[in-house]
Amino acid sequence: MKRILIYIIFSAFLQPFTKATSYDPLFHTDSIFDKRIKTVRIHREEWNLSYPIIRLNSSDRLAFYFDLLDDHPETYYYTFIHCNKDWQKSDLFTSDYLEGFSYEEISDYRPSFNTTRSYFHYRLIFPEERLKPLLSGNYILYVYPYDKPAAPVITRRFMISEDAAGIDISVHRPQTEDSKHEKQQVDFTVNIAGLGIIDPFRNIYSFILQNGRWNNAKMNLKPDVYGSDELKYTSLSDRNIFRGGNEYRYFDIRSIKRPGENIERIDYRAPEYHVLLLPSNSREFRPYFYSKDFNGKYFIAVQEGRDPDTDADYLYVYFTLSLPEKPGAGKMFVSGLLADWTFGEENRMLYNPGSKQYECTMLLKQGWYNYEYVFINRDVKEGISSRFEGSHSETENDYHILVYYRNPRERYDRLLATGSINTLNKMAY
Structure with a gap:
């Protein structure tokens, strides 16, 4: 009976959005719409620090987690929304890109154990046989309460690649004098031999992501040299050049009994714990110093417990x-x-003028965290971390290449291939 009710409600919601239309653009980003929900993660199954990219028609799966900070659980459902290369809803019917049901319940959840703040930990491993994407491309994982399909609580991006083309990548210092000490240039070649691509210069679009981020991505790149078999991206002015940034700051809050790295002290003020990090200073003019990091990510861990999830x-x-x-x-x-x-x-x-410092308090789950400080000038969308973090061409970063193909006979953008490289070991992964 409950599933019939969900079907009726969801069908009513889905009908006006069966094909591309205009609705809240936040639905196409990594967003949380319920303040009770924290620590949303999505990555390759059993690979906590990986990026949410899997191969089409493979055994690859993604793991998705979140916590509901409440004394009582709620029932959540999920579906997938296919998007074009620019994360707008594709001009497709749901039946074009989904096999099985149009939605499913997230039924795996457990209560927290022996914590000062009660929560329920939700877990989803997908794709599943009952709800499986059929096409490559960009997808939104769309999570909503069982009775409110038009009001998502979480949206998360992930990608499915055909893995059909070869990509060779290299990273080096730019040659220009004003960039070579603080920036990194990403060159790559895409091998499309035998794929029958129609007008590759017009219909193939390449993207570069630094450390999995979309807020500084290089988008819709066109090759400077191209033919029927290869596309070369090497001399693109500044369109394939990134600020190297710096190794991320970090702190360790796995233990509440003894301060971890970069922790000044831990106080218990009933009913919760409060952690004061060591004071930070600007690194803008400091020389580069390598330290191992997670390139801005975090992982959940606890020393006074067995299961970090709960x-x-x-x-x-x-x-x-x-x-x-x-x-x-x-x-x-x-x-x-x-x-x-x-x-x-x-x-x-x-900014606190009395103590002459910027201050912020965040509620975070125990674990090991990377972070940086970013200043955004008024009326500027992209933040600049180098102003207080410094930027170096030696900095270790991950880069991903995403190659999309829009066949003129089709109504969606295929994700033809992805490639990746780490600047430290110069190896794809």
Whole structure:
């Protein structure tokens, strides 16, 4: 009976969106719409620090997790939305890209154990036989309460690749004098031999992601040299050049009994724990120093428990960045996957003129975290971390190449292939 009711409600919701239409663009981003939901993660199954990319018609699966900070569980369902290369809804019917049911329940959830803050931990491994994507491309994982399909609580991006083309990638310093010490150039060649691509210059679009981020992606790149078999991307002015940035700052809150790395102290103020990080200072003019990091990501772990999914507690973490004065008109943020690479009120820092520092408090689950400080000038969308973090051509980063193909006879963008490289080991992974 419950499933019949869900079908009726979901069908009513789905009908106006069966093909591409205009609706909230936030639905196409990594967003959380319910403040009770925290620690949303999506990655390759059993590979916590990987990126959400799998191969079409393979055994690859993705793991998706989140916590509901509440004393009682709620019933959530999920579906997939196919998007074009620019993350707008594709001009497809649901039946064109989904096999099986149009939605499914997230039935795997467990309560927290022995934590100061109660929560329920939800887990989903997909694709499943009952709900499986049929096409390559960009997808949105769309999670909603069982009775409110038009009001998502979580949206998450993931990609399915055909793995049909070969991609050779190299990363090096740019040749220009003003860029070679602080930036990285990503060159790549795409082998499309034997794929029957129609007008590759017009219909193939390549993207470059740095550390899995979309907020500084290089998008819709065209090759500077092309033929029927190869596309070369080497001399694209600054379109394939990134700021190298710096190795990410980090802290360890796996234990509530003894401070981990970069923790000044841990206080228990009933009913919760409060963690004060060591004060931060600007790194803008400091020389490069290598330290191993997770390229802005985090992983959940706990020392006083067995299962980090349900035994890790939530702690208030206090960030401070010492600056003698405000750096002008703009806003400062704590940035990284801990904030979904977004710039919102939860990770915005406020300047305290008395202590001459920026301050921010975030509620985070126990684990090991990377982060950086990003300043966004007024009326500028992209933040600049190099202003207080520095930027170096030696910095270790991950780069992903995404190659999309729009066949003129089809109504969607295929993800033809993906490739990746790490600047430290120069190896694809």
